[in-house]
Amino acid sequence: MSSHGQTYSIAFLTILRKEIRRFARIWIQTVFPPVITTALYFLIFGKMIGSQLAPIDGYAYIDYIVPGLIMMGVLTNSYGNVVSSFYGAKFGHYVEEMMIAPIPHSLILLGYVAGGVARGLVVGIIVTVVAAFFTDIHLHNLWVALSVMILTAIMFSLGGFINAVYANSFDDISIIPTFVLTPLTYLGGVFYSIQLLPGIWQDISMFNPILYIVNAFRYGLLGVSDIDLSIAYSIIILFIAVLYGFSLYLLKKGIGIRT
Amino acid sequence: MTTALKISELKKVYNNNFEALKGINLEVQQGDFFGLLGPNGAGKSTTIGIITALVNKTAGQVEVFGHDIEENAMAARRCIGLVPQEFNFNQFEPVEEVVLNQAGYYGVPLKEARPRCEWALKSLGLWEKRRNMARRLSGGMKRRLMIARALIHKPKLLILDEPTAGVDIELRRSMWEFLKEVNTKGTTIILTTHYLEEAEQLCRNLAIIDQGKIIENANTKTLLNKLNKETFILDVKNNLEEAPQLSCGYPTRLIDPHCLEVEVQREQGLNPVFKELNDKGIEILSMRNKANRLEELFLDLVESSGTTL
DSSP: OOHHHHHHHHHHHHHHHHHHHHHHHTHHHHTHHHHHHHHHHIIIIIIIIGGGSOOBTTBOHHHHHHHHHHHHHHHHHHHHHHHHHHHHHHHTTTHHHHHSSSOOHHHHHHHHHHHHHHHHHHHHHHHHHHHHTTSOOOOSOHHHHHHHHHHHHHHHHHHHHHHHHHOOSTTHHHHHIIIIIHHHHHTTTSSSOGGGSOHHHHHHHTTOHHHHHHHHHHHHHHSOOSSOHHHHHHHHHHHHHHHHHHHHHHHHHTTTTOO | OOEEEEEEEEEEEOTTOOEEEEEEEEEEETTOEEEEEOOTTSSHHHHHHHHTTSSOOSEEEEEETTEETTTTHHHHHHTEEEEOSSOOSOTTSBHHHHHHHHHHHTTOOHHHHHHHHHHHHHHTTOGGGTTSBGGGSOHHHHHHHHHHHHHTTOOSEEEEESTTTTOOHHHHHHHHHHHHHHHHTTOEEEEEOSOHHHHHHHOSEEEEEETTEEEEEEEHHHHHHTOOEEEEEEEESSOOSSOOOOTTOOOEEEEETTEEEEEEETTOOSHHHHHHHHHTTOOEEEEEESSOHHHHHHHHHHHHTTOOO
């Protein structure tokens, strides 16, 4: 490995390690709440209400909502990790530690995104384990499930990064998750198939990126989806490319960081 | 001799149209202990911010050890260690982690970083606190932590922006000794400080910046030779009602009934003052400088450039 390559890999691993230590240190605020929330979803929507509902696409309701709930944990936690960590670094001025160091902007971004992916995956795995207490976990295609999970974590980590760059207060880092992410998640087919919606609402749902994520992941676990898998991958990858380019532009310009 | 820092026609205009730097030129030679002085808002921190990539410049050029900070940014940054004015580390990380993370950002492998971290923390009296959360440290310890962090990648140029602000005099002096040692071992140091005694003690060369312009840039001794007058405070035993008029022409001012201020021009001596006060029956108990010499010069220069302090 060239000396630059070695320097950059050490810098990247330092950011990643720092990010993992951060969410591990405050696990009671980061990893534990999704366990409680999803256990309640499984208990109330899956067991209590779900047992009264007809199967969807041949699966019991509790089995049908497992993929959506796992993805909900992945996307909210990867987003939440980067937005709170990067905004904290801005607020405490310790983002300057990285800005003055010989680290390319792309590497800073990748370090934070990797941290977000790590938390997203940890929460995704924990939610899967919790789900296993309530129902059997199906696995139709491991590679689809794994790749969608990772791509989703990347996409929402980038979203969290952009939110953090523009945030000027701690209120600003909770606005998007509360008023945008949560409604999109609930309307993104986590709890239902869009086939059950009237025509116009099916069309409107197609503008919701979370719909593609949930359905692609549902295909990975159950082998059923409302969306064609290749379209879902294309949409996710397109979002990642656009968000990555925009994040890098913000970092290079120093928006919200440099004067 | 190698130039550690070269600044040419550096300008900075902030978004609110405030012109912080009006085309400054500055050179710092390798191995120097260089002082950058100026009143609040003069442009010191903006200059440091631009050198360290924390502030975008409007125009001009900055080179660190021959590396342009834009065209060869990574090489330039590798040469710099920064101790900023405000605490800028994660207060919720252990002390050791703050330093080791910084080593990682500069690509220093952990097996090399650990002994360096031990040396830096021991040298600055923080080794016993290495496992403590940074927020638990006192203000002085936090400042020392930032120095340890800045040195972890062995920078060729160490920039200290008010490193001893709020630090008690005993600790300040021990930090001076440490910084002198670092400089002696070959690290070029640029220091901004409000304590002019500190600059006089440490810096071989000085620049004074005011209203975005360098108004003086010279060797410290040369600068001090420019000082035309010194003001002394005399504590007297007598109970004075008014300042005595001295026939030798030295201006005097009564601060309180037992304290007299005398202004002495550079070519004048103090003997006539003592003699005349003695003749008037005024007994002098002690004498001290009103301000240190550099402070007087600084005030003269800055006031003559039109800044109200």
